[in-house]
Amino acid sequence: MKRTWISRAAALALCLMLLLAGCAAPAESTDDPTPAPTESAETPAEEGGLPAGTYTGSANGFHGPIEVEVTLDDSSIVSVEVTSHTETENVGTVAIERLPEEIVSTQSLALDAVAGCTFTSEGLLEAVKNALESAGVDVNLFMTAPEEEAPQGEVEKTADVVVVGGGGAGLAAALSAAENGASVIVLEKTGMLGGTTILGGAYYATGNQEISAKAEMNDKMREDVANILALEPENDDMARWQDTVREQYDAYLASGETYMFDSEEYHMLQIYADGGFLGDTALIERLCSISRECYDWLAGYGLPWSDEVIGGKASDTTAVVLDAQRARRNKSNGEESHSAMLIHVMQKGLEDSGVEHEILLETAGTELIVENGAVTGVIATGSDGTTYRVHANKGVILATGGFSANAEMCQEYNTLYPAIPATAKTTNSSAATGDGIKMAEGAGAALIDMELIQLWPHLNPFTGSTDTYICAKNNLMVNPEGVRFVNESGSETEVTCGMFEQTDGLAYLISDANNTTLDAEGKNSAGLSIDDMIADGTVVKADTLEDLAAQLNMDPEVLKSTVDAFNAACDSGEDAEFGRTDLTAAMKITTAPFYATATSGGLHHTMGGVHIDTNARALDENGEVIPGLYAAGEVAGGFHGNNRVSGNAILEAIGEGKIAGADAASR
Ligand SMILES: Cc1cc2nc3c(=O)[nH]c(=O)nc-3n(C[C@H](O)[C@H](O)[C@H](O)COP(=O)(O)OP(=O)(O)OC[C@H]3O[C@@H](n4cnc5c(N)ncnc54)[C@H](O)[C@@H]3O)c2cc1C
Structure with missing residues (x-):
């Protein structure tokens, strides 16, 4: 049977036809097919010159049309203004802020996409081309790539702690290291900070009774507690958590309170049960035990937590689908998304730390430097091809996120599902390609739970x-x-x-x-x-x-x-x-x-990654610590088991980042 797919290319072609048929006409021209500038055309086009004036164009970005106004004089593009778009704040908007200026300064449309926002970059460049075409300008005049700055060869840099990845875990690690007096270099592959964290809901789980008391208990929740306590313990840790929760719950019932029952141990039980009893109990215990501390830590840097609590329900394949309302996030400031606020609070904390630090954007870590069995630095490549050898006096923290944007890698490790198509898209940042996992593996680190893909x-x-x-x-x-x-x-x-x-x-x-x-x-x-x-x-x-x-x-x-x-x-x-x-x-x-x-x-989520201990230190195949190497956030494995429950990934990113930064700084 014939395929029924309206491809993006076909849709773009259709849109282009529409644009050429009128949508991209000069701003104030309606019926007249002759390009007419909005502002009075100062100079009629000279032979070989450009038709001075302002022209509109439109093309699809990530979320819909990007509309531009392009102003020409008789020999150049004078300005590019994006007049309308629905691109993602702090991701697509980075290209929208940067590319117009670059187009004018280079007089070129043969520009590289801003790393991390390819759809927006390509849409914007296409919209400018459409505007030029509507002006009757041969776009090829602007298709010569600008001369690239020659790579600087090899650049050496040194800091106490080097963090690879500037998302939630990376910024938590950098801030924590700085707080503990360590100088920091953050290497970030894309043109912006935030990674998948800034695309997410920013819900954060903590099983703290004081905070959970803001929600009310209901019958389903009572049933959940009973069910989880009735489970046959898988091991001593689970039995210990159950005993503690039993005592806590009895005391709660005796108190006659009506607020939602919760505790750190109940949170531990939930993660373990909902992850198919596959999570690392030591890691679960460590992160749940510091979830309130991390909550207060972020508040201390100005994150305004909201009283609103929402369900941190597991999706499926769970032993007990809990109704616990323990995931929460910050209050909105009305200007940024919740997740952007989370990222920016940590970024500002780092900037205000007074500690020497540097953030290198569009610089991808590629390999770890290993000397005498210890990790002492990172080799990275800048967008201009420059090689960076970044030395770490105290430690390297991998915080590169998961590998959901690498369908091939998911296929390679998948054993759970009949098949994962090579074309499978991701909800994550396009940078979530598993780089840190490969770098760690190259330095002898063991991987864990790699087949557990959500x-x-x-x-x-x-x-x-x-x-x-x-x-x-x-x-x-x-x-x-x-x-x-x-x-x-x-x-x-x-x-x-x-x-x-x-x-x-x-x-x-x-x-x-x-x-x-x-x-x-x-x-x-x-x-x-x-x-x-x-x-x-x-x-x-x-x-x-x-x-x-x-x-x-x-x-x-x-x-x-x-x-x-x-x-x-x-x-x-x-x-x-x-x-x-x-x-x-x-x-x-x-x-x-x-x-x-x-x-x-x-x-959506890769639960596996670098095998770490409770101090976020990477372990080798023998379970021994690899000196100088840490992993934090989705790049690390072991915490969730086979099912990442909402709110727990941000806990993992912030918690492991904070632990890793402090531990590395103390070496
Ligand atoms: C749509 C969506 C909503 C979500 N909502 C929630 C939620 O509400 N609560 C929750 O707990 N979880 C949520 N999650 C999951 C959660 O957002 C992620 O698991 C978490 O943000 C991962 O944080 P991270 O710091 O480990 O990775 P990231 O935030 O992805 O950061 C990794 C960074 O490393 C960079 N990087 C990658 N490779 C390299 C390299 N080679 N060199 C240098 N830098 C590199 C990336 O560009 C990125 O900036 C959601 C996920 C999605 C997709």
């Missing part, structure tokens, strides 16, 4: 964005042939594996006029416009199911019969095909317009 069921198949949805994720879902293939309300793993098996790993969520999540302005919950998503091919809209099928290259009869069967199941509440028990009449697909949102499964 999947995510709904990503934009073009970009990996999790924001381009216009209906509930458990709406009717069909494959490219128009056939339903999974219980849409099943576990994340079940749904994702089902999606992986479909043609091109692709599926469509079907919605109608009655069950989208669009607001009155046609925007989804992330503020993205349905029109933009239709224009870039993420969403298809039609007045009839037949037309929807036709646009998706599906057999209309097949789609129609899938929808009929689904609607019947919604009416009866019985899903003979996939056993869904949550179907209701409100979920039926009956009323035009009909929508199909392209979706695919992806890679």
